[in-house]
Amino acid sequence: MRAAVLKSPKNLMLLDLPEPSSPPGGALIRVEACAVCGTDIKMLDQGHRDLQYPRILGHEVVGRIEEIDPEAKAGCHPELKAGELVQLWPGIACGCCPACLQGADNRCQKMRIIGFSCDGGFAERLALPRQSLSCSINPLPEGADPVLFTLTEPLACCINGQEQARLSEGESVLIWGGGPIGALHALLAELKGAEKILVAERLPGRIGEIRRNTSAQVIDLSPDDRDGDGRDLFREAESTILSETDGRGVDAILTATPEIKINQWQMSLLAPGGRICLFSGPRPGDDVEMLDLRSMHYLEQTITGSYGCSSRHNRLAARLLLSGQIKADWIITKRTDLPRIEEAFAHSSRRAGFKSVVCFA
Ligand SMILES: [Zn+2]
Ligand SMILES: [Zn+2]
Structure with a gap:
């Protein structure tokens, strides 16, 4: 599959990588849209505390379930099935540390993050491990605009920030x-x-x-x-x-x-x-x-x-976008495809508009 891989700061490469397989108890997602975050720009320019190289960046992801382990259906959304459009909370939390048990899973002591410490959404496919499935996947209605829903994660981070404030x-x-x-x-x-x-x-x-x-x-x-x-x-x-x-x-x-x-x-x-x-x-x-x-x-x-968002903030953000209580489509000012990902990064770092999104469909 095609993927944009950050090998080291300032070294983003478009590569052909082997197709990932669906992990036991997990799912395989075919990415439809992944937005560029300010944090991605920071990673490209200077690295990041939570980033491990080489890495497929991208944590603001909307995609379609391509495969899902039948056993995984015992999580939050037992009805999940292949073909469904979903938005991803990028955290992979342990689910059993004090922070996770208190519902603040963004403070999980064993937290891994899609696009930081494991591979993210600037790729055609993304493998979600077993732990992700309990709270990472937010089903979207058929016909929802994948590009708009890449704003779910950044909106969720804002919900967290305003709660902290x-x-x-x-x-x-x-x-x-x-x-x-x-x-x-x-x-x-x-x-x-x-x-x-x-x-x-x-x-x-x-x-x-x-x-x-x-x-x-x-x-x-x-x-x-x-x-x-x-x-x-x-x-x-x-x-x-x-x-x-x-x-x-x-x-x-x-x-x-x-x-x-x-x-x-x-x-x-x-x-x-x-x-x-x-x-x-x-x-x-x-x-x-x-x-x-x-x-x-x-x-x-x-x-x-405030840092990131919990899976609860993420679910709430998806609801606010779905209901139209937050009208944010004007924030998306650039759409491009994976081969032109550098244009998406340039649009964000030039600050000419607002948000750029890499589309796969
Ligand atoms: Zn972000
Ligand atoms: Zn935890």
Whole structure:
């Protein structure tokens, strides 16, 4: 089969590989669509903590069951059969550690991840091991658009991030970054009933799309002639944030770009009781800023993190897309096929549009 294999950072190759076989107790999936994630770009550029080489990347996968072990049908979806269209939660969790038993299977101590520590969806076929079958497979109705449902996993990650940030109805939220993840966060915050949604973004194309497709107010960080280095823009952003929240600051901040640092200035944008969620992985060295712990104490502020999503978040995200409660098709701005996967990666890393998807059908 044809597959895109990352041999080492910056070394992505299109190869002919032997067809994988359906593992005992598992399933074989024929991939229909797999989206490029910001994490895939990071892996291509510089590697990743959870990545083992050589690797077929791709963890935002929709495909069709080609083979399934009859014994596997005892899992969550006993009705699963060959030919069915499915979306995959990329985690392969043990199912029996304390995190798994508490339903936080994205924190599984023995976690493996499709596209990170085992082969992913930038290939014609993908083998799902036995452990995957209990909670990884989300059946989709026939006729569902495989490309749209590649957004399930990133949306699920946003659900996790907003849960960690404890964002609730009537609150205000600031989202740093208006890329695909910032856009999904904005749609989700809208659905949660957040009263004020601010998205800070610097690329004009993305600013326009966020304004057109969400109810978020965009803080325009695109540099102009008056300002080369962006510093004044952050001052302007600060005054917008404070004036939009009657000087209180926002209830929650979500980072949807690694370009923003957590420092005392960032804390000053938070209301009393406010929460910052480190959704985007901070860059190495970005974790050394001193914070005023006394003010965190008096204002009862929290900094939290979120990484990936649990299988529960994934199921919920699929439901939100299926029901049309989240309308996200505008986030897909590039479709290509496997031989042109580099175009899909280039579209994402250039940040010209939003999300690119490799299609196999
Ligand atoms: Zn992803
Ligand atoms: Zn576990």
